[in-house]
Every structure is written in structure tokens, then in C-alpha cells.
Amino acid sequence: MADEVSCLKARLLDKETELDVLKKKLAQYEKNEKPCIELIDKVTTLTPLESKPLSNEDIMRYSRQLLLPELGVRGQKNLSQSSVLVVGCGGLGCPLAQYLAAAGIGRLGLLDYDEVELSNLHRQVLHREESQGQAKALSAATAVNRLNSTVECIPYNLQLSSENALQLIQQYDIVADCSDNVPTRYLVNDACVISRKPLVSASALRMEGQLTVYNYRGGPCYRCLYPVPPPAETVTNCSDGGVLGVVPGIMGCLQALEVIKIASGQGSSCGQQLVMFDALDTRFRSIRLRPRQPECAVCGEKPSVTQLVDYEALCGSAATDKCRRLNLLSKDHRITVQEYKAVVDNASSHLLLDVRPPVEVDICRLPISLNIPLSSLQQGKGGHLQLLRESISQSKGQMSGDGPLPVYVICKQGNDSQKAVQLLEKMSTSELDEITVKDICGGLMAWSQKIDPEFPQY
Amino acid sequence: INTYYLVTVLYFAKSAELTGHRSEVVPLPAATSSCQLWALLLELHPSLAALQDQVVLAVRQQYVALGDQALLLADGDEVAVVPPLSGG
Ligand SMILES: [Zn+2]
Numbered sequence: 001m002a003d004e005v006s007c008l009k010a011r012l013l014d015k016e017t018e019l020d021v022l023k024k025k026l027a028q029y030e031k032n033e034k035p036c037i038e039l040i041d042k043v044t045t046l047t048p049l050e051s052k053p054l055s056n057e058d059i060m061r062y063s064r065q066l067l068l069p070e071l072g073v074r075g076q077k078n079l080s081q082s083s084v085l086v087v088g089c090g091g092l093g094c095p096l097a098q099y100l101a102a103a104g105i106g107r108l109g110l111l112d113y114d115e116v117e118l119s120n121l122h123r124q125v126l127h128r129e130e131s132q133g134q135a136k137a138l139s140a141a142t143a144v145n146r147l148n149s150t151v152e153c154i155p156y157n158l159q160l161s162s163e164n165a166l167q168l169i170q171q172y173d174i175v176a177d178c179s180d181n182v183p184t185r186y187l188v189n190d191a192c193v194i195s196r197k198p199l200v201s202a203s204a205l206r207m208e209g210q211l212t213v214y215n216y217r218g219g220p221c222y223r224c225l226y227p228v229p230p231p232a233e234t235v236t237n238c239s240d241g242g243v244l245g246v247v248p249g250i251m252g253c254l255q256a257l258e259v260i261k262i263a264s265g266q267g268s269s270c271g272q273q274l275v276m277f278d279a280l281d282t283r284f285r286s287i288r289l290r291p292r293q294p295e296c297a298v299c300g301e302k303p304s305v306t307q308l309v310d311y312e313a314l315c316g317s318a319a320t321d322k323c324r325r326l327n328l329l330s331k332d333h334r335i336t337v338q339e340y341k342a343v344v345d346n347a348s349s350h351l352l353l354d355v356r357p358p359v360e361v362d363i364c365r366l367p368i369s370l371n372i373p374l375s376s377l378q379q380g381k382g383g384h385l386q387l388l389r390e391s392i393s394q395s396k397g398q399m400s401g402d403g404p405l406p407v408y409v410i411c412k413q414g415n416d417s418q419k420a421v422q423l424l425e426k427m428s429t430s431e432l433d434e435i436t437v438k439d440i441c442g443g444l445m446a447w448s449q450k451i452d453p454e455f456p457q458y
Numbered sequence: 459i460n461t462y463y464l465v466t467v468l469y470f471a472k473s474a475e476l477t478g479h480r481s482e483v484v485p486l487p488a489a490t491s492s493c494q495l496w497a498l499l500l501e502l503h504p505s506l507a508a509l510q511d512q513v514v515l516a517v518r519q520q521y522v523a524l525g526d527q528a529l530l531l532a533d534g535d536e537v538a539v540v541p542p543l544s545g546g
Contacts, residue, residue, distance in 0.1 A: 092546040180546040205545035208471055226542050230512045234472060238545040248546060274514065274521075276470060276540065280480075287516040287538065290523065321545065 075264035091248030093178035123245030189222035219271035
């Protein structure tokens with residue numbers, strides 16, 4: 001009997017401890033994951049936004065802007081009944097979404113198909129270190145929800161395309177182009193013209209930004225201004241050209257300003273204006289634009305574009321800001337990083353030519369490389385060509401055999417190195433001693449991935 | 459008749475990269491049209507040809523379409539060459 005009692009007591013104690021653990025776990029979950037945000041991977045039909053009077057909490061939250069005669073109660077209610085689609089949750093989309101949510105926009109569609117990476121965090125300020133690998137749309141929606149849980153937030157984890165753009169854009173009042181590539185900019189423009197939505201568009205690169213509201217009150221659309229897409233090879237993106245994080249930050253904030261003015265009913269003054277921000281001189285300039293063009297292919301009087309087309313074909317590039325892989329050389333003019341590793345290991349005489357610009361060489365380099373930027377080769381800069389000739393004859397002097405000197409050309413990802421090989425091939429008979437030139441496929445980033453994990457990636 | 463005016467040409471985005479200048483002072487004949495202006499800039503900087511049909515040209519912060527109409531230039535006028543930016 002006594003045995004039975006102590007056994008039951010022990011079992012009860014176990015159960016109580018278990019209960020305690022479960023309760024603590026539950027409390028933890030409830031504290032961390034209050035609202036569960038659902039990531040959407042296709043376009044769904046949204047219910048219309050309801051008109052609601054301002055609650056006491058709303059009045060307190062928005063009091064500092066309700067005091068502005070330019071906004072007031074009417075403007076605030078207009079905001080709460082407006083929906084905005086943010087195309088791209090990157091350097092522009094993050095600050096834009098943040099201010100729209102803070103100001104009390106009714107519904108926020110957040111679209112991005114990318115995942116958060118470490119190299120995004122210097123400018124894409126809604127994402128966090130813990131969000132690496134997470135869908136950007138979800139990461140942005142989570143951050144926005146923490147800021148203002150009364151804003152309806154819809155994260156779309158999908159790529160905007162000719163198939164889904166109209167159905168999506170038709171459901172929103174205002175569209176903000178925060179994308180990072182040319183095909184998406186033409187797609188968003190055409191979809192906005194066809195759906196008759198104002199398009200608040202911003203862009204940023206390096207130390208510059210631009211802002212215009214397209215398709216708004218008789219003003220031009222993107223195609224009125226830029227009828228022909230630029231050739232793909234003339235377009236620089238942020239992963240190639242770089243960008244100071246605060247520059248898209250400033251442009252995204254300006255975008256938020258114009259969206260708020262349109263949504264609240266005040267109206268934007270950027271409908272026929274191209275605002276340019278020069279971050280080097282901290283200067284803004286505004287160019288007065290022409291109105292809508294009657295001969296425009298999409299918004300003109302006799303439009304030739306009446307439905308969405310293939311924008312990647314139109315622009316000759318993919319709808320991404322990731323690097324394109326060029327393929328300019330035949331196989332016998334290229335070697336892999338593994339093959340180059342063998343050249344180094346065998347201590348065979350050769351010259352390693354790094355054609356990246358100095359700013360990238362400062363980040364990291366292979367110790368034995370000679371650095372001559374591609375631009376110097378292209379411009380035929382005398383001093384640099386002299387340096388190249390000297391380096392070649394010096395390396396030739398160290399060679400045991402008689403044959404041509406192998407020159408291996410490297411850059412970041414293996415595009416510029418191919419262009420450099422083509423240039424050197426042309427020079428090798430006339431201006432340079434006899435050499436054989438090959439490019440190292442995939443460049444230093446492939447070297448880091450496949451040969452030396454200690455070598456930094458950027 | 460052959461009067462020249464000194465205007466400041468501002469290069470933005472890709473055009474600054476291609477020309478190697480952010481701004482320069484260029485003498486222009488008084489009766490230059492926007493087409494002649496672009497041709498002259500191309501002569502100064504042949505690399506700008508890569509941006510043919512891709513730029514917004516502005517004179518005194520006002521858009522000008524490429525055409526034969528004379529721009530009424532004056533000393534100190536600002537001409538801007540603005541290719542689109544697409545990054546974000
Ligand atoms: Zn148009």
C-alpha cells in the first residue's frame with residue numbers, strides 16, 4: 001500500500017513538471033509569434049477595404065499627422081481605405097513599406113520572389129540577420145506587422161509576370177515600382193497603363209536616384225519617356241555597380257511621400273516631373289517633363305501594346321538584377337578554377353591578369369596577380385600596356401621552354417575576363433609578344449566557392 | 459551671327475561613367491537644335507553613342523525632344539543628359 005502511494009506521488013510530480021514545461025513553452029510561442037502571417041505564392045482575389053471611423057487608438061497613433069491641415073481626419077480616412085502594391089521589397093521597397101505602414105495605409109501588397117541575403121542588409125532595412133534565407137516578402141511583412149498591426153499586409157512570394165500582373169495590379173489603387181531590373185519596369189508600366197493605375201516609380205544606383213509618378217493626371221508613362229529599352233549590356237545593376245544604402249533609402253522615402261499624397265487625396269506634383277537626387281553633391285534637380293505622348297506605344301491614341309507582352313524578350317535581359325553569364329569564348333580559350341589550381345600547384349610559369357577595377361582589387365585579390373582594369377585595356381592606356389608588356393617579358397624570361405607564355409585572365413565572375421581575352425587576342429600578334437590567353441571560368445567567386453573557401457565573396 | 463554661348467552640360471548616371479565627366483562647359487552656337495546638341499555631345503564623347511535613344515535631354519531643367527527646332531540658349535544655361543536608372 002505504502003509503495004503504491006509513493007509511486008502515485010512520484011508519477012503526479014512527473015506530470016506536474018511536464019505540465020509546467022508545456023505551459024512555459026506555450027507562453028513562449030504566444031509571446032513570439034502573435035500574428036501568423038501567411039505567405040502567398042499566387043494572385044488571390046481580395047475583398048474591398050471597409051470604411052471605418054477612426055478609433056480612439058487610431059486618433060492617438062496618428063495624432064501628429066492628424067494635426068496637419070494638409071492631411072486631417074479626411075486624409076487619414078482616405079489613407080486607411082487605400083491599397084498599395086509594392087513591387088520589390090529591396091532598398092526602395094523597405095523604407096517605402098515602412099512609412100506607408102506607419103502612416104496607416106489600409107492595405108499593403110508586398111511582392112518579391114527573392115530571399116534575404118547578407119549583402120542586402122546595408123540597404124534593405126526591414127530585413128534582419130535572422131531573416132537570411134527567408135522570403136523577402138515575408139520578412140518585410142513581419143517587420144511591417146510589428147510596426148503597425150492594423151495595416152493589412154499581403155506578402156506575395158512570386159515573380160511579377162505578363163500572366164499575373166494585370167490580375168494583381170487591378171486589385172490595388174496605387175502601384176510603387178521598387179524593382180531592380182529593366183524588364184520589370186516596362187511590365188509594371190504597361191500593366192499600370194492598361195489598368196489605369198498611378199505608378200510611383202523610383203530607382204537608385206551608386207550615388208544617384210530618380211523619381212517620377214507615371215500615368216497620373218495626363219502625365220507621361222514610362223514608355224512616353226523611354227520608348228526603347230536600353231541594350232542589356234549598357235545597364236548597370238546594384239550588384240555590379242554598387243549602391244550606397246542610404247541613397248535608395250532616400251528615394252524610397254520620397255516614394256512613400258508621393259504615395260501618401262496621392263492616397264490621402266492631396267495629389268502628387270511629380271506627375272510631369274523627373275526628380276533626380278545627386279548624393280555626391282547632396283542636390284536635387286527636377287526636370288519638367290512633357291505630357292502623355294499621343295504616339296506612345298502603350299498610353300498613346302493608337303496604342304500598339306494593348307495587352308502584356310514578353311518583357312524579357314523586349315529588353316533582351318532576364319527580370320532579375322543577378323549577373324548575366326556571358327559566353328563569348330570557345331572552350332579552348334577557357335579554363336576552370338580547378339585547372340588553374342593545378343597550374344599554380346605545378347608552379348608552371350604563367351601570368352595571372354586580374355582585370356577588375358581597383359576598387360574591387362582593394363577588397364580582395366590573388367597575391368600573384370597583375371592588376372590592369374578592363375577599362376584601361378579597352379582605352380589602350382599607354383602606361384598600362386607598357387606594364388603588361390614588361391610583365392609578359394619578365395615571365396617569359398623565367399620560362400624553361402620556348403613556346404608562348406600562358407596568360408590567364410580573371411575577374412569577379414568571369415564576364416569581363418572574357419572581354420579582356422578577346423582584346424588581348426587582337427593585340428597579341430601586333431602589340432604584345434607571343435602569348436596564349438585564356439579566361440578563368442567563373443572568376444574569383446568560383447575560386448572562393450570551389451578552391452579556397454577562405455577567399456571572400458562580395 | 460556666329461555667336462557662341464557657354465553652356466554647362468551635366469552628365470548623370472551612365473552618361474557620367476561613359477564620358478568620365480559629371481559636368482563640363484561647352485561652347486554652343488546660338489541657334490543649336492536639340493539634334494545638333496546631341497550630335498555635338500557625341501562628337502565630344504563618341505562613347506555616348508551607347509545611349510542613343512535612351513536618354514532624356516533637358517535644357518534649363520525642361521525636357522527637350524530631339525528635333526530641329528532651335529533651342530534658345532544663353533550663357534550659363536544648364537543642359538542635362540539623363541539616362542534612366544533601373545536599380546533598386
Ligand atoms: Zn506612354
